[in-house]
Structures are given as C-alpha cells and as structure tokens.
Amino acid sequence: MSIQPDVISRLKEAAxxxxxxxDPQDIAPHLVEWRGRYQGRSPLLLKPRxxxxxxxxxxxxxxxxxxxxxxxxxxxxxxxxIPFDGEVLLSLSRLNRIRKLxxxxxxxxxxxxxxLAELQREADKADRYFPLSLASEGSCTIGGNVSTxxxxxxxxxxxxxxxxxxxxxxxxxxxxxxxxxxxxRKDNTGYDLKQLFIGAEGTLGIVTAAALRLFPKPGERVxxxxxxxxxxxAISLLHAMQEAxxxxxxxxxxxxRPGLQMxxxxxxxxxxxxxxxxxxxxxxxATSGGDVQLQDIIERCLVAATGNGVVTDAVIATSxxxxxxxxxxxESLSEAQKYEGGSIKHDVSVPVAAVPxxxxxxxxxxxxxxxxxxxVPFGHLGDGNIxxxxxxxxxxxxxxxFLARWHDVNAVVFDVVLRMxxxxxxxxxxxxxxxxxxxxxxxxxxxxxxxxxxxxxDPLGILNPGKVLLPGKQ
Amino acid sequence: MSIQPDVISRLKEAAxxxxxxxDPQDIAPHLVEWRGRYQGRSPLLLKPRxxxxxxxxxxxxxxxxxxxxxxxxxxxxxxxxIPFDGEVLLSLSRLNRIRKLxxxxxxxxxxxxxxLAELQREADKADRYFPLSLASEGSCTIGGNVSTxxxxxxxxxxxxxxxxxxxxxxxxxxxxxxxxxxxxRKDNTGYDLKQLFIGAEGTLGIVTAAALRLFPKPGERVxxxxxxxxxxxAISLLHAMQEAxxxxxxxxxxxxRPGLQMxxxxxxxxxxxxxxxxxxxxxxxATSGGDVQLQDIIERCLVAATGNGVVTDAVIATSxxxxxxxxxxxESLSEAQKYEGGSIKHDVSVPVAAVPxxxxxxxxxxxxxxxxxxxVPFGHLGDGNIxxxxxxxxxxxxxxxFLARWHDVNAVVFDVVLRMxxxxxxxxxxxxxxxxxxxxxxxxxxxxxxxxxxxxxDPLGILNPGKVLLPGKQ
Numbered sequence: 001m002s003i004q005p006d007v008i009s010r011l012k013e014a015a016x017x018x019x020x021x022x023d024p025q026d027i028a029p030h031l032v033e034w035r036g037r038y039q040g041r042s043p044l045l046l047k048p049r050x051x052x053x054x055x056x057x058x059x060x061x062x063x064x065x066x067x068x069x070x071x072x073x074x075x076x077x078x079x080x081x082i083p084f085d086g087e088v089l090l091s092l093s094r095l096n097r098i099r100k101l102x103x104x105x106x107x108x109x110x111x112x113x114x115x116l117a118e119l120q121r122e123a124d125k126a127d128r129y130f131p132l133s134l135a136s137e138g139s140c141t142i143g144g145n146v147s148t149x150x151x152x153x154x155x156x157x158x159x160x161x162x163x164x165x166x167x168x169x170x171x172x173x174x175x176x177x178x179x180x181x182x183x184x185r186k187d188n189t190g191y192d193l194k195q196l197f198i199g200a201e202g203t204l205g206i207v208t209a210a211a212l213r214l215f216p217k218p219g220e221r222v223x224x225x226x227x228x229x230x231x232x233x234a235i236s237l238l239h240a241m242q243e244a245x246x247x248x249x250x251x252x253x254x255x256x257r258p259g260l261q262m263x264x265x266x267x268x269x270x271x272x273x274x275x276x277x278x279x280x281x282x283x284x285x286a287t288s289g290g291d292v293q294l295q296d297i298i299e300r301c302l303v304a305a306t307g308n309g310v311v312t313d314a315v316i317a318t319s320x321x322x323x324x325x326x327x328x329x330x331e332s333l334s335e336a337q338k339y340e341g342g343s344i345k346h347d348v349s350v351p352v353a354a355v356p357x358x359x360x361x362x363x364x365x366x367x368x369x370x371x372x373x374x375x376v377p378f379g380h381l382g383d384g385n386i387x388x389x390x391x392x393x394x395x396x397x398x399x400x401x402f403l404a405r406w407h408d409v410n411a412v413v414f415d416v417v418l419r420m421x422x423x424x425x426x427x428x429x430x431x432x433x434x435x436x437x438x439x440x441x442x443x444x445x446x447x448x449x450x451x452x453x454x455x456x457x458d459p460l461g462i463l464n465p466g467k468v469l470l471p472g473k474q
Numbered sequence: 475m476s477i478q479p480d481v482i483s484r485l486k487e488a489a490x491x492x493x494x495x496x497d498p499q500d501i502a503p504h505l506v507e508w509r510g511r512y513q514g515r516s517p518l519l520l521k522p523r524x525x526x527x528x529x530x531x532x533x534x535x536x537x538x539x540x541x542x543x544x545x546x547x548x549x550x551x552x553x554x555x556i557p558f559d560g561e562v563l564l565s566l567s568r569l570n571r572i573r574k575l576x577x578x579x580x581x582x583x584x585x586x587x588x589x590l591a592e593l594q595r596e597a598d599k600a601d602r603y604f605p606l607s608l609a610s611e612g613s614c615t616i617g618g619n620v621s622t623x624x625x626x627x628x629x630x631x632x633x634x635x636x637x638x639x640x641x642x643x644x645x646x647x648x649x650x651x652x653x654x655x656x657x658x659r660k661d662n663t664g665y666d667l668k669q670l671f672i673g674a675e676g677t678l679g680i681v682t683a684a685a686l687r688l689f690p691k692p693g694e695r696v697x698x699x700x701x702x703x704x705x706x707x708a709i710s711l712l713h714a715m716q717e718a719x720x721x722x723x724x725x726x727x728x729x730x731r732p733g734l735q736m737x738x739x740x741x742x743x744x745x746x747x748x749x750x751x752x753x754x755x756x757x758x759x760a761t762s763g764g765d766v767q768l769q770d771i772i773e774r775c776l777v778a779a780t781g782n783g784v785v786t787d788a789v790i791a792t793s794x795x796x797x798x799x800x801x802x803x804x805e806s807l808s809e810a811q812k813y814e815g816g817s818i819k820h821d822v823s824v825p826v827a828a829v830p831x832x833x834x835x836x837x838x839x840x841x842x843x844x845x846x847x848x849x850v851p852f853g854h855l856g857d858g859n860i861x862x863x864x865x866x867x868x869x870x871x872x873x874x875x876f877l878a879r880w881h882d883v884n885a886v887v888f889d890v891v892l893r894m895x896x897x898x899x900x901x902x903x904x905x906x907x908x909x910x911x912x913x914x915x916x917x918x919x920x921x922x923x924x925x926x927x928x929x930x931x932d933p934l935g936i937l938n939p940g941k942v943l944l945p946g947k948q
Binding site for chain 1: 576578579580581622623625629633636637646651653654656657658660661662663666667670672673674678690691692693694709713716717718719722761762763765767771774775823824825827828857859895896897898900901902903904908912915916917919920921922923926927930942943
C-alpha cells in the first residue's frame with residue numbers, strides 16, 4: 001500500500017511540533033521487534049504528545065481510509081505492534097505523563113506512553129504498589145499493557161492488567177474521544193465500555209490514558225527457590241502455600257532443569273542456588289503487611305512439604321541481592337535459549353490441575369515430531385500459563401530448518417492444549433502471529449461477535465489491520 | 475402492549491414441560507420487588523430448565539418482536555427485573571445446576587438460577603471460598619449477580635462480580651448461544667466478549683451459566699466493631715489495617731449512630747456491642763490463612779489507633795455467634811429504616827478520600843431541602859460506595875409526601891456526587907429507576923457507544939426494553 005502525499009502532510013501537521021519523522025533511520029527501530037522475528041515498513045512515524053493530537057490524527061486517517069498501527073514500547077511478542085504493510089505508525093511514547101497519583105484513593109492515572117517500571121517506581125515513592133510485573137517492564141508501556149491485557153508474574157495474586165484498570169481514555173477510529181477515566185472502584189452506570197478496548201490490541205480504538213488500581217506496599221516479601229521432584233508436586237506445594245498464607249502467594253513460577261542449565265551456561269553471573277540438581281524448580285514469592293511474620297509461615301510450609309516428599313530442597317532469599325539473583329534465573333530463560341539455537345515458542349494455558357498431563361503429552365508429541373527437540377516448559381504455573389518453548393535438537397540441522405517447522409510444532413502442541421480446554425494465547429495475545437489460528441479455536445458465534453464489534457468501532461478497517469481478525473471471511 | 479396468542483403458545487412449547495405459567499397468582503410474586511416499590515404486569519411467565527430452551531424462547535421472541543424481561547431472584551433494587559409493560563417474563567430459576575466445581579483449579583461453573591448462598595456452601599464443602607456476599611445472598615442468583623455486576627461487602631478484597639467471572643454462556647437476542655465458558659485464568663484469544671454481558675442487566679443477552687473463580691478458604695477471620703469519632707478517622711483506620719496486614723481487609727463497613735439506633739429500636743435480638751455511644755462505627759473484617767495470627771495483628775492495630783485518637787472503642791468477635799450478631803447490625807440497616815417511615819435511597823460512590831466531604835456536603839444540602847430529614851449514610855467505605863439513605867423527618871408529614879420528593883433529593887445528592895467525580899450507581903445498576911438520569915452523568919460518546927452496542931446485539935429491542943437505555947434519542 002502507499003499513502004497519498006497530501007494525507008502524509010496533513011498527518012504531520014496534526015501530530016504537532018516534533019511529532020513525526022519520515023527518516024528511515026529513525027523509523028527503523030520501530031519496524032523490528034527485539035528478537036528480530038518480525039520486519040515491517042512504514043513511510044511515516046507519528047509521535048503525538050496529547051490526546052487531542054491523537055484524535056486529529058485518527059480523524060484524518062479515517063477520512064482518508066489510511067491504515068494506522070499503534071505502538072507502545074515495541075515489546076510485543078506476536079507482531080501486534082508492527083506495520084507489516086506500509087501503514088502509518090503511531091507511537092504513543094510521548095504521551096508519557098502520570099496525570100495523577102492518589103495514594104489515599106489507591107489509584108493512579110497514567111498516559112499510554114508511561115513506561116511500566118516508571119509507574120512502579122512512582123507508586124513506590126508514594127508508599128503504594130503497582131503489581132503488574134513482566135520481563136519487559138523497563139521498556140513496555142501502560143498503553144501496550146492495557147491493549148494486550150498484559151499478564152506477567154503477579155497475576156496469581158493481583159490479576160491481569162484488565163483487573164488493574166479502573167478507567168480508560170480512548171480515541172475512536174473516527175477521532176472521537178471517549179472519557180471512561182473515572183477511577184472509581186465501583187461504578188455500575190451502564191455498559192462497562194472500557195472492557196472493549198482492554199486486550200483489543202489497538203484494533204477497536206487507541207488507548208491514550210488509564211486509571212489504574214494501586215495496592216498497599218507489601219511490608220514483607222518472601223522469595224523461595226524450591227526443588228520439586230515433578231510438576232504435580234509443584235502444584236501440591238502451591239496449594240499448601242496458599243492454604244498456609246490464605247492466598248498471599250503472588251508469584252509461582254515453574255522451571256525445568258534443562259532450562260536452568262541453559263541459564264547457568266549462557267548468562268553471566270548466575271549460579272545454581274541449590275547443591276544437587278532437580279528435575280523441576282519453583283520460584284515462589286509471597287507478600288504481606290509487615291506484621292504478618294510471613295517468612296516463618298513459608299519456612300514451616302516448606303519444612304512440612306519436605307517431610308512429605310513434595311519438596312526436596314529449598315532456599316529463601318535473605319537479601320534483595322539474593323532475591324534479584326533468583327529472579328534473574330527465571331527472567332533469563334528466554335534469552336538463554338537463544339544461545340541454544342532456534343526456539344519455537346508457545347504461550348498457552350490449561351486448567352492448573354491439567355498442567356502435568358499437558359507437559360507430559362505435549363513433550364511426547366513434540367519429540368515424536370522432531371526427534372531430539374528439547375522442550376523447555378516454564379512460566380506461571382499458578383495461572384496454568386506455560387511458556388512452552390522448544391529448543392532445536394542439540395546436534396541436528398540448521399536453525400532455519402528447525403524454525404521452518406514452527407507451525408507443525410504449534411499444531412501438535414495446540415492440539416493437546418485444546419483437548420484439555422486450554423488457550424493458545426494465554427497472555428501474549430493474537431497479533432499477527434496467531435491471527436489465522438483464531439477461528440479454529442474460538443466458538444464460531446464468538447468470532448461473529450468479534451467481527452460485529454470491529455465493524456461497529458472501526459467500520460473502515462483503519463485500526464491495526466490484519467491483527468486479531470483478518471478482514472472478510474476467515 | 476399485548477402478545478399474540480400464537481406467540482404465547484409457541485413460547486409455552488419452547489419452554490419445555492412445566493416450563494411456563496399463565497396463572498396470575500403464580501406470576502404475581504414475580505411482578506413486585508420486596509420493598510413494594512415496583513409493580514409490573516405480564517401475561518406469561520416462562521421457566522425453562524436448559525440453555526437450549528432459553529435459546530428457543532429467544533429465537534421466537536426475536537422473530538415475533540416480542541419483548542422479554544429476564545429475572546433471577548427478583549432482589550434487584552432498581553426495577554431491572556420487572557416487566558413494566560406486559561412483557562413476557564423469563565425466570566432463570568430452574569437453570570439451577572452447579573455444572574462443575576474444580577477445587578484444584580479453583581473454579582466453579584454454575585447456571586444462572588443457582589442461588590448465591592448455595593454456591594457459597596458448595597464451595598465451602600470443597601474447602602474453597604466464593605467471596606461474593608450481599609444482604610440478599612439467600613435469594614439472589616448467579617445470573618442476576620453477573621447481569622448486575624453485583625458488589626456487596628467483600629469487593630474491597632475480592633472485587634465485584636466482574637472480577638470473579640472467568641467465563642460465561644450467553645444466549646443472544648436471536649437465540650444464538652455463545653460459549654465463552656472456558657474457565658481459564660489467562661486467555662488472550664481475541665476480544666473478551668463476556669465483559670459485554672456482565673452488568674448489562676439483561677439488555678444485551680441472557681446469561682445462562684458462569685464459570686467463577688474460587689479462593690482458598692480463609693483459615694482465620696477477624697471481625698471487629700469499632701467506634702470512631704468521624705468518617706476521616708474511619709479512613710485512617712482502613713489504611714492502618716491495610717498496611718499492617720498487607721491488604722487482608724475484606725470488608726470495611728461504615729455505620730452512623732442514628733442508623734445503629736434504628737436497628738436497636740426495631741430489629742429483635744440486637745444490642746449495642748459497645749458501652750458508650752459513638753457518632754460513627756466501622757464493621758471491619760479481615761481474613762487470612764490459618765498460620766497468619768491475624769487477630770494479634772488486628773488487635774495491635776486497634777490499640778495503636780486508640781492511642782492516636784482514631785479509634786475510641788472496639789470489640790472483636792470471639793465466636794461465630796458474636797460475628798453473626800455484629801453483621802446483623804449492619805445488614806439490618808435498610809430494614810430498620812422501614813420502621814421510621816419513608817426512606818429515599820442512593821447507591822453512590824466517590825473516591826475514598828472524598829467520602830467525609832461528600833457526607834458533610836450531601837447532609838447539608840438534604841437538610842436544607844427538607845428540614846428535619848435524617849440522612850443515614852452507611853455502607854462500603856473501603857470502596858467509596860455509600861448507601862446514602864435519607865429517612866423522613868421524625869415529626870413531619872406523611873410518608874407519601876416525603877417519598878414524592880425522591881427526585882428532588884436525588885438531584886441535590888447527585889449534584890454533590892458528580893462534583894466529586896463519583897458515580898450515581900455504584901453497585902445496584904441503572905434498571906428502570908435511573909434510566910432517565912444516565913445521559914446526564916455519562917460522557918455523550920459513551921452513551922453513543924452504548925446505543926451502538928444495543929443495536930448490534932439486540933437490533934429489534936426485545937431484551938429488557940426500557941432498562942439501562944431508553945429507546946431512541948434520550
């Protein structure tokens with residue numbers, strides 16, 4: 001596609017001073033994602049600073065039927081933020097003000113371009129806690145977090161981004177601004193329209209600001225790295241910890257030994273926290289108020305679990321440095337896999353109780369398909385959300401050859417997921433990567449409703465085309 | 475309106491054996507709500523037992539353009555469940571199976587007609603906890619809870635019904651069934667369609683079943699009845715308790731002395747738990763796992779708060795009987811007001827920090843409007859949700875005359891609410907009671923989007939007409 005020069009010049013004017021670039025070098029970093037898996041192209045990058053500017057931009061795009069792709073921190077993993085077909089690119093990065101932080105009211109209003117880590121820091125300064133936490137928190141933005149309904153490590157306790165959103169400000173496809181920002185905990189005045197835009201990946205409207213829940217700052221945080229003999233034991237431990245604490249476990253991450261080995265081999269300044277190897281590990285974290293004596297409770301729980309064979313060894317972090325080192329093992333897993341050749345990734349969820357069977361059956365199916373392939377299932381066990389990554393065989397073939405099997409591997413893994421009533425996209429979304437798969441896994445009436453919503457909110461199809469839903473009949 | 479006899483007979487057939495009644499005596503209890511504030515009429519009450527029967531009923535209604543009003547436990551307070559204009563009435567009460575209860579997966583799937591208290595009991599038997607709790611829990615149903623996005627006393631810790639819903643099964647206006655029941659904690663496959671139907675009061679589709687989150691059963695529960703000198707002190711106490719426990723406070727209910735006096739005067743077997751009267755009281759509850767020594771923490775917190783004047787007296791329940799007696803004081807407030815003549819009610823929310831100013835300013839405005847009127851503001855202080863009820867003057871005029879001022883009183887109270895960025899319907903919804911007010915308090919673009927959604931999902935306007943949105947331009 002190509003965009004008329006007069007539209008380009010109107011858009012440049014609408015985006016305000018310093019609000020655009022046509023320089024290919026400036027645009028280039030926005031066209032690839034960090035793993036290099038996607039490559040887009042765009043003649044024009046817009047960087048408005050205000051909601052009013054975004055509204056003007058969209059009104060022009062809609063009138064000229066010019067497609068536009070919104071982008072936050074460009075950390076998405078499914079290509080949702082990439083202009084694959086020469087669309088105008090809309091970066092929200094300069095809408096980056098925290099408009100309000102109400103410590104007493106436990107809420108903050110942040111613009112779309114605010115970086116997640118910055119919001120976390122500002123909440124912390126006000127003696128509050130914003131719990132969304134994911135590996136890319138230093139670059140990803142609130143707008144992207146809302147638009148992808150981001151998950152991460154604390155969903156178990158605090159929910160997805162959707163559960164943290166009290167209100168939104170959204171620019172519609174035709175440039176109308178809808179103010180749903182009222183940051184009340186309880187407001188049953190009509191349909192909850194903000195829900196439409198959360199997790200819609202910028203295909204139904206452009207989120208420009210969000211009112212978000214804050215929480216009491218945890219007074220105590222206990223982080224344990226635990227060796228367990230199998231995945232079933234990990235689940236038993238989760239339930240034991242939840243019962244002992246009454247639901248204070250905030251993160252419960254599963255790691256397999258092969259994954260830990262990759263981290264220890266390739267990531268600097270990492271070491272195995274336990275003396276003997278174990279087939280599986282859990283990184284568990286619980287938080288509470290300062291008066292709860294949480295560490296005692298977790299220690300008693302781990303001792304009891306060791307007594308009945310659910311746990312074989314464990315270490316509790318005794319300093320913030322140790323805690324960071326334990327988390328580094330978990331957060332480096334994806335990166336470490338890069339050094340082992342190609343990795344075919346899945347972001348799936350199944351009911352928690354089904355995770356052991358899922359890992360066993362998916363493993364069998366993958367190795368049958370590609371002998372020697374190395375599954376590294378890890379992730380948010382507490383939510384049933386497994387990042388089922390498969391590294392290429394140690395001694396076999398080229399990375400390109402292995403990655404060419406991406407969809408074949410997907411097919412066998414998704415087959416197990418669906419058989420167990422699971423989801424083929426637990427937290428990363430659909431984007432471009434899974435857009436062709438969606439009709440196969442979703443109720444057909446649900447797909448019809450999605451199409452109706454898209455037609456209602458973006459009748460000319462200018463918003464992030466080709467993402468989430470393909471045009472026309474699928 | 476009147477319904478064609480052939481449509482009546484087709485609907486009777488569609489609703490299945492024993493699935494209907496035309497007997498006015500059987501229908502009568504479904505046409506009034508418990509306070510007697512609303513009176514409807516309907517020629518036909520349908521009571522299908524299955525989703526397929528509901529689907530057939532709606533297909534016929536849609537084809538014949540016959541309006542239909544869904545009803546759960548008939549406990550709604552805004553007239554949402556009443557057929558005001560002779561519509562067919564659809565009771566979901568016989569869709570009352572708990573289809574699944576997955577203790578390990580922490581979820582349950584219940585049909586629309588399951589009574590809330592029954593789900594609470596079944597969860598309890600499985601050593602799990604379903605936290606939604608409200609005064610009408612012995613009669614209200616899961617379908618109604620979903621359709622009104624029910625709130626209640628535990629929202630502070632566990633969220634509204636919306637946050638407890640993992641999935642829904644919905645029958646659309648034209649009889650299509652959409653299966654969104656997959657009860658996963660994380661599922662980002664496309665737009666989250668279930669959100670459309672939560673809190674839509676049956677105007678966009680009929681909820682027939684819901685997959686719901688369960689929680690670890692609290693091992694310890696601490697319930698305290700606390701005297702505070704003013705509302706600001708109550709908020710200070712809330713923050714102190716949240717910080718001490720790290721967010722374990724599940725209920726934090728405000729009561730004024732005049733309200734407590736009404737309860738003590740009119741409700742049998744109640745007594746003042748504290749020796750001296752106090753202008754304000756808080757009923758606070760916190761829950762945790764069995765190992766947390768929660769009572770010690772709360773006691774220390776109350777002692778400290780007494781030391782700095784935030785608390786003047788307090789009692790902690792030492793048995794389940796005492797706990798029930800404390801809750802009875804709170805839950806009887808609405809009933810007790812009935813014995814004091816007319817009561818004009820508001821279900822509003824404002825930012826928590828604004829509650830003291832709201833209560834002061836609304837009180838002044840109301841008493842200026844009706845000298846001698848007695849405001850009894852009570853409710854969910856932790857969420858900023860105040861049931862701002864106003865009893866008629868003790869010695870002045872008839873109840874009918876007082877109630878005739880309903881909208882005048884609303885106007886002055888809503889004025890204060892809106893000035894403080896609050897909501898005129900925090901948890902009860904819009905129904906018929908507030909349908910004319912909605913356009914005044916909502917962003918005009920939001921009202922347009924609501925109309926578009928209604929047109930998309932119920933193009934012929936058969937679903938609960940006249941509720942939430944009035945037809946045509948408002």
